[in-house]
Amino acid sequence: MAAAAALDEAKSKTVLRQVEFYFSDSNLPRDGFLRRAVEESDNGLVSLALICSFSRMRSHLGLEGDVKPETVPEETVLAVADVLRRSSALRVSNDGKKVGRASELLKPDEVIEQVDSRTVAASPLPYNVKLEDVESFFAQHGKVNSVRLPRHVSDKRCFCGTALVEFSEEDEAKGVFKNKLVFAGADLEIRPKKEFDAEREAKRGAYEKSKNSPEGYPKGQVVAFKLNKISGDGDAVQNGGDKVDDTGNADKEGASNATEKSSLGHEEKIPENNKGVSEEKSDDVDNDDESPSDNDQDIILREDIKEEFTKFGTVRYVDFRKGEDSGYIRFEDSMAAEKARAFTALADEGGLIMKGHILTLEPVTGMETTVSLC
The missing domain is CATH 3.30.70.330 (RRM (RNA recognition motif) domain)
Incomplete structure (x- = not known):
């Protein structure tokens, strides 16, 4: 077995946070690919090499080129396994080659309902905004579990301008509605996530309809x-x-x-700019x-x-x-x-x-x- 090449502290924190997010209540119920991998496994553990081949993890680990699970170096997998063993939310196999949740996932629909109740939609945000900057901004108002920077419905390369911020408690999310918030010089509009979802679904429907209409592609905003x-x-x-x-x-x-x-x-980041949007902060x-x-x-x-x-x-x-x-x-x-x-x-x-x-x-x-x- 190859020896693990230790990750530095900064990279370790980033990797740990990323993998915890993959298996979190915030992500796993919505991540069809990863959820199927968990459900199809014998004990809820999936290949850590597979996790390392995900685009965000490749970036964190400095893996370049066409990386597939079978091409991820074993020493990299073992180094990541050593880092993940620190987490109380994750469990790692004895050989360091598989990872999963420490606790069983509840019914996905119920988990999604709970997460949505403590998530707010905030806009308008700069198109090159960094997920970390959004997280730091809202951390002033409560513990932030996750930040998402959804893509535009008509162009998946682009951040749509609205961030989805999940707090650890529903009361923290409700408290944000009472504040007048300004980000990057713009007054923020804070809405419940369900309102954002409904609007987004309407836009997606209109876009799909427009693709099949004689007028063709809709003009942008x-x-x-x-x-x-x-x-x-x-x-x-x-x-x-x-x-x-x-x-x-x-x-x-x-x-x-x-x-x-x-x-x-x-x-x-998206918040990979968008974590991603995804992200250099704009001078403007x-x-x-x-x-x-x-x-x-x-x-x-x-x-x-x-x-x-x-x-x-x-x-x-x-x-x-x-x-x-x-x-x-x-x-x-x-x-x-x-x-x-x-x-x-x-x-x-x-x-x-x-x-x-x-x-x-x-x-x-x-x-x-x-x-x-x-």
């Missing part, structure tokens, strides 16, 4: 925008100061290489949209954009940092997004005029943008 400053001679200039010609190319002379790339990034969650000084009257702020586009419908979130020349707007519904795009496209100036800038909109399409926003 998110639009991307670009800002070009209007120079004194009427030409459009990017927010970094470079003049833009009719083809959208910046003058080479004196070019400042202003960024056109969103600062967003997403990882599924900073509270940098303060009132402009006398010298900054032409600088556009996040609140300026939100106020301007509210006339088309409810704006759920504006992802933008002061001084940048691009960002994203998420509306409550796709109709508002379509109205905004149509209005700016038909404007005589070629876009919406805001504080000495021309703002243009475009739909969020393709891998490069939809990975970050949906």
Whole structure:
């Protein structure tokens, strides 16, 4: 038998927490694959190599490439087994090759009902939010058992903007409804999970129906925008100061290489961004949209954009940092997004005029943008 290569303390904590989650009341009743593996086993124990081959565990353990249970190194399995033996919620076989719950799982439907009663849905959250940041935020209001960052119903690559936070006690969940919470500069709407589930099911039904309709794929709720400053001679200039010609190319002379790339990034923690969403924290969650000084009257702020586009419908979130020349707007519904795009496209100036800038909109399409926003 191969000797176990010990995991460092940080990796041990991450691995232990991940495997405890896999077998927890929060996850196991809903995880059809793992639950079947448990039910089909003789004693409720499943292959630890199988667990190590799961995507989140591969990431935690640094396993790269096409990892299958039979290709997970034995020394890695044994090292993980040593860590899992610390847990009172898990039991590990004597040979260290199998793992399972320490206690028998109650009827799945009953467990799901109990978990849902102590779970809240919180939105809107940035699309690149880290599961750990959501967990730390809500830990101020009670013991958090788990955080989920569900994917968008129409694009599984993207976090939907709503986190599901499960507390250890139902009273802790109820207490959150009484507080006015702000995350990353946005007022949070806290709802019971059952309301979120009902809304999500309706959206899933509408999406499935739209796929079979002549209209095809439904328009999204998110639009991307670009800002070009209007120079004194009427030409459009990017927010970094470079003049833009009719083809959208910046003058080479004196070019400042202003960024056109969103600062967003997403990882599924989901909360793997989403644990996952899933996750680097976006710079635009900073509270940098303060009132402009006398010298900054032409600088556009996040609140300026939100106020301007509210006339088309409810704006759920504006992802933008002061001084940048691009960002994203998420509306409550796709109709508002379509109205905004149509209005700016038909404007005589070629876009919406805001504080000495021309703002243009475009739909969020393709891998490069939809990975970050949906």
